[in-house]
Amino acid sequence: MINNEGNTMSINDSPAIASQSPAESIQMSRRRLLLGSAGAMASVSLLGLSPLAKAAEPKTLPDYVRWKNANDVIVHSANTIETERGAIGSGVVTDSDKLYVRNNLPAPNADIVADRDAWKVTFEGVNGPQSLTLGDLKKIGVETVTTVLQCSGNGRAYYQHGPGGTQWGTGAAGCLIWTGVPLREVVAKLGGVKPGMNYITSTGGESLPAGLDPKTIMVERSIPLKALDQALLAWDMNDEPMPLAHGGPLRMVVPGYFGVNNVKYVDRVAFTEGQSDAKIQASGYRIRPIGEKGAPDQPSMWEMPVKS
Incomplete structure (x- = not known):
């Protein structure tokens, strides 16, 4: 929440205005209103509420997103790329070449999208656990959501x-068309969720650096089981094969949930009793008081609240 504080006064409180004729008073009131507005805008700028996302010097697009329109995005880093406010447009669907990018780890090698149908996902916490290829998933069902x-x-x-963190302005959002198989249909094919499971835990297939505890860097998010009815394992975005930059060949898409829960390169879906103990879940993306560290007992950033 952003709270703005300021002092106000009635324009009729001024002795100078009290001595003017009605016409002069109106003209003076207008002048004061304009000056006050300009001052307010300057104050807002000084408070840091003006758009701050634009980098001082434009950075080059990384190779894996070289296909995007460089004039329509702001490159904060190789893993954080924002849509320019002026490029968002007024249409419902965001063009893929303008869509923001947020990766918690470097994108995998492009080899993983060379044979998309061979991509494999392991399903756990169901009565018939097994691994299925993307080709297998396409045979189970298909649905398109926006x-x-x-x-x-x-x-x-x-x-x-x-x-701290990336200083996003307004461009870390977009509206997309996704096509894939409803997770509920996959689960039904695998005999249903085992009793006692409370969460859907999705794991990303990024390569992890050697010598580090995987739990400290892996992308693995748990969301409430109630999301099963809406969740989609998507292979297309905006009527084209899912780009590597946005999670291709396969991404978990959960309508109404923040982007981090829409796990890219998903290669494991587990129905679990508790939430993942990966750092990104246990202490990351928690709603916490200013100055406090994230902890498992704090609310997780799952469903998106209305902002306007």
């Missing part, structure tokens, strides 16, 4: 307390 995708940090540049 949803808003948004990073939970969208708008961070406007927060007065100066939080």
Whole structure:
């Protein structure tokens, strides 16, 4: 939440206005209103509420997103790329070449999209656990949905307390068309969810650096089981094969949930009793008081609240 504080006064409180004729008073009132508005805008800028996302010097697009329109995006880093506010447009669907990118790890090698149908996903916590290829999933069912995708940090540049992380302006969001198989249909094919399971835990297939505890860096998110009815294992985005930059060959898409829960390169879906103990779940993406560290007992950034 961003709270703005300021002092106000009635324009009729001024002695100068009290001595003017009605016409002069109206003209003076208008002048003061315009000056006050200009001052307010300047104050807002000084408070850090003006768009701050634009880098001082434009950075080059990384190779894996070289196909995007460089004039329509802001490159914060190789893993964080924002849509320019002026490029968002007024249409419902966001063009793929303008869509923001947020990766918690470097994107995998492009080899994984060379043979998309060979991509394999392991399903656990169901009565008939097994691994299925993307080709297998396509035979189970297909559905197309249109949803808003948004990073939970969208708008961070406007927060007065100066939080860390990418200083997103307004462009870490978009509206996309996804095509894939409903997760509920896959689960039905595998005999249903085992009793006592409370969460859907999705794991990304990024390569992990050697010598580090995988739990500290892996992308693995748990969301409430109630999301099963809406979740989609998507292989197409905007009527084209899912780009590598956006999770191809296969991405977990959960309508209404923040982007981090829409796990890219998903290669494991487990129905679990508790939430993942991976750092990104246990302490990351938690709603916490300013200055406190994230912890499992804090609310997780799951469903997106209305912002306007």
